Amino acid sequence: MADDAFYYAFEERHRGSRTLIKSRLSIYLPFVNPLMEFYSRPSAVDLGCGRGEWLELMAENGFNAKGIDINDRMLEVSRSLGFSVEKMDAVEALEALNDNSQAVVTAFHLVEHLPFETVDKLVKEAQRVLVPGGILIIETPNPENLIVSSTNFYLDPTHLRPIPPQLLSFLVEYHGFFRHKILRLQQPIDVLTTKTTLWNVFSGVSPDYAVVAQKGSSDAGMLSKFDSIFDISKPVGTKIDQMALKYDEDRTAEKSQLLKALTEKLDQASNAIALLSSRLAETESRLQRAEDDVKAARERAEASERRAEEASNAIALLSSRLAETESRLQRAEDDVKAARERAEASERRAEMERERVGRLELELNAVYNSRSWRVTRPLRLVFHQARLIKGQGFAARTKTIVKSVAKPILVRSITFFDSHPALRSRCINFIRKFGLYDNTRAFYRRFMYGRQEPQPAAARPVTDIELQQLSPRAHRIYLQLKEAMERHGRDDCR
Incomplete structure (x- = not known):
């Protein structure tokens, strides 16, 4: 019982939660659900059922599923969830079943615990008990993953030896299964879309794989229902050679990009050197011109000093003249002020004269418009002619x-x-x-x-x-x- 408890605790730690395992196992439902069209509540047996995640999925999809295991703690958990389970050796359980009695036979992470002779017998008995068109699913750690085959596989002390995918697929062919497909599973989601590192080559290969095999049937219509799901032209998961090739391609691409970048930088450096050379020549030319300018500037400075001395003398003279000019300007301002006052007085007198002229014009117009001026006009004309005659x-x-x-x-x-x-x-x-x-x-x-x-x-x-x-x-x-x-x-x- 202590051993059973230890292994249950070990599975709880390293196997994963029930929800995670159910989501992983759901990948097999497309292989088994078409059987519901040809068999009424078909039977299924799960060898090494463990905590019963697959039994739960089968029951949810209408199968009459039964679990087989030898770990009492696992069986206790499955029974508490209402599943039909039995403590028995896996091969003995198959041998006890009738021919053509099971629609689905599954063994998840079981065969790596068994000697090869037992695995061989398990596949042979599964072929016998499956109904025509029935499905066999065997899932096990993938030794193509270098981390799995060298380290993680031996983390479970009950594991005997890893089984390569080619061996297990040959085994189902050898025992007469109609067709099979290898599913590589649980690889990182982005392993094929991101840049491949050396660690991806070691650990990015699918850590688990499954061989899904189908028993032959005389009913071609039934078999055709499974053609698309067994299409081997659509591989599932990642292989070691695939990851190694992608690693080489990524490295080659990196080298190409690096070479391109280096070439571009070299071109840029060459252009920069050429530019610097031209700038150096230009700088030397400018330096020569600057030296000439400095020499000319020194000569101009000496001339400027002479002119500055002359300017100082001129400034002293101008200062004295400025003082004299300011004095004259003050006198001129006084004269302007007096002239402004005289002009204002003149304007006032002119305004008075204009008013006087206006009054005289009004009086003269009054005389010209008077009746006496008009009456005496002939007399004035006579006097005018008399003066002209006299002259x-x-x-x-x-x-x-x-x-x-x-x-x-x-x-x-x-x-x-x-x-x-x-x-x-x-x-x-x-x-x-x-x-x-x-x-x-x-x-x-x-x-x-x-x-x-x-x-x-x-x-x-x-x-x-x-x-x-x-x-x-x-x-x-x-x-x-x-x-x-x-x-x-x-x-x-x-």
Whole structure:
């Protein structure tokens, strides 16, 4: 009993929890569940049932499962959970069963505890008791995993020797099973997707494997239900050669990446050296220029010192002049202030004068607009003419008055003739008949221009002062005559 208790405690420590084991064993359900279509509540026997995790899964999926074990503590636990279990040797339990009586025979981590002769007999008896199309499942530690085969396998003191997958698969073939598939199990999830290390080669191979074998059947339709799940082109788990190859590939990729990185760094170093060389040459050139600049700067500094000394002397002179200028500026500011005061006084006087002129203009406008000024206008004109006669003489002034009256009349008449070409032509023809055209033209010129020859119109334009001296009526006549001359472009009437 003490040995049984020890082994139960050992399993509790290293086997894993019930939940974990059930989740691992669920991988086999696709191999056994199709049997439910062909057998009503099929029977199943689990050799070395232990704590009953597989019995629980089988019951949940509708199988009539029975467990076989020789450890009393394990059997006690299974019975407490309501499972049908019996203490018996595994091979003897199979020998006690009838032919074609079991749909499923399983042995999880059992065969590594048995001599090979017993394993051989167990496979042979399983083939006998399985129904047509029945399933045999044998799970055991995988010696392809170097850590398992060299260390972990011997952690269990009841283990005899590891069984390679090739040996167990040959054994089921030898005893007449229709087909089988090797499942490698419990490998790390990311072992094939991450970079492979040497430790992955040692420990990343599936630590367990199972051989799942199916007994032949005359019912081809039933066997076809299992074709996809037994497809060997879809391997499960990781193999030692697979991990070693991936390790080599990863190392090769690493070397390639390292070589590429080194090549890139070498290229970068070469480019950097070339750049540094060019920069060194440029720096030497700049250094030479800098030395030349320093020499020139030293010369300029010496010249600057001389100029600074001269500037100091000039500053001293300017300081004295500045003091004098400030004194003059103060006097000028005083003068500006006095001038501003005088200007303000002048503005006040000018404002008073403007007000006085405004009042005088108002008084003068009042005089010009008064009735007495208008009534006395003829008298003022007479007095004005009298003063002109006194100054010019009676005969000259009379001639001027007559001319000022007759000339506008003649100008207006000439303008009238110019504006009526037909009448003008008749008059000229009439004068020419009597031979008076030349005399009339000469009289017109003397009357209009005096004794001098008339000048072209563009040679002596009438000034603004002369226009201002004309009376309004004479001004209008002048404008009409000028317009007629510009319109006809000739001087036949002159």
